[in-house]
Amino acid sequence: MLRTIDLRGTRPTLSELLALVPRAATDVAAALEPARALIDDVRARGGAALLDQAERFDRVRPAAVRVAAGELASARAALRPDVRRAVESTIERVRAASAAQVPAPERTVLATGAVVEQRWQPVGRVGLYVPGGKAVYPSSVVMNVVPAQVAGVRSIALASPAQAAHGGRIHPTITGVAALLGIDEVYAMGGAGAIGAFAYGVPDLGLEPVQRVTGPGNVFVAAAKRVVQGVTGIDAEAGPTDILVIADDSADADFVASDLVSQAEHDELAAAVLVTDSAALAERVLERLVIRATETRHSERIRAALDGAQSAVVLVDDLEQAADFANAFGAEHLEIQVRDAEAVLARIENAGAIFIGPYSPVSLGDYAAGSNHVLPTGGQSRHAAGLSAATFLRPQQVVRYDEGALREVAPVIATLSEEEDLPAHGEAVTARFGERR
Incomplete structure (x- = not known):
């Protein structure tokens, strides 16, 4: 249950991290x-x-x-x-x-x-x-x-x-x-x-x-x-849901395990990943995972997800490396359960939604946080955002220039239109000032 990826003693490049990221075997x-x-x-x-x-x-x-x-x-x-x-x-x-x-x-x-x-x-x-x-x-x-x-x-x-x-x-x-x-x-x-x-x-x-x-x-x-x-x-x-938890030795192992199980409950292809600089915490989390996965209703589905190639414990030297791995993973849901959460948050660039501290589980965001739970999966948070009001909006620019303002900028337009060999662009401006052919 949860294979181990040990990055201690190494500093992989971004390309190497991307190759190490655990993913489900799904092909759109x-x-x-x-x-x-x-x-x-x-x-x-x-x-x-x-x-x-x-x-x-x-x-x-x-x-x-x-x-x-x-x-x-x-x-x-x-x-x-x-x-x-x-x-x-x-x-x-x-x-x-x-x-x-x-x-x-x-x-x-x-x-x-x-x-x-x-x-x-x-x-x-x-x-x-x-x-x-x-x-x-x-x-x-x-x-x-x-x-x-x-x-x-x-x-x-x-x-x-x-x-x-x-x-x-x-x-x-x-x-x-x-x-x-x-x-x-x-x-x-x-x-x-x-x-x-x-x-x-x-x-x-x-x-x-x-x-x-x-x-x-x-x-x-x-x-x-x-x-x-x-x-x-x-x-x-x-695609299938995912959760990545960054935790240090201050984290409650049962809290972490319960959060990993909660997302594994969705689907056999769900990804549950723990990134930690504490091997002792990882061991305690694995112990609690066995208990949590056994005792909950959808235990068979959860075990399949936790045993899958998309789920893992990632051991790192420090929390800077944990943040680097999280950025490469591009989590749908990212939890940060460490002593200095703000320091780790400052290094995070890629995540669909971020949950800070032991009392902000992903389940909160699934239902009652006020945030949106329709989020980019499969690493898409590296380039995409979650669903929001902005999803349904298009920015439009409305341009209002009067004659004097256009005259002032006319030389700029003429110069650039000539440089691009599009002289009619410049002529569309000079035509407004009495220069006709």
């Missing part, structure tokens, strides 16, 4: 052609293709792809009071934190009569994907919908796979939470076909194309997102 590229075929099927046959795909992959044929308004209302009314209170609390926190992600408009005066305005314009329509699989994710409904609403998106559609256990309907908690958030366009569709439906639209269902698709999913969802890029925007190619 290998799923591209199957995903493309499913998308093409939806483009050709519309709703019939989505029904056939549900029967094939979800083992049930929905009575209808679009969820009726009455079903949404009934699901909302049927939410257990404690679940509804928990969801409403999460909505409130995520809404507050998401609001802080919306940049204020800016107006820059470069000279008299020369103004550039920066505005952030929401996309008009989005498609939000909530996975099915081994768990039910009402929290993912909140994490997708609330930032889009905060950003000002006018039209929101949501999809989640049909469930055999619910007679071909989406899980009622998913539909109930969607209705609670005011979403009235919900589809029982999953996988690559759902992503294609969002990207291209499905006329016979009245499903119009969207401008951006967000939400986690399996390897086929990730592959489908790659296929439709260019037709529509995406958030990221989400």
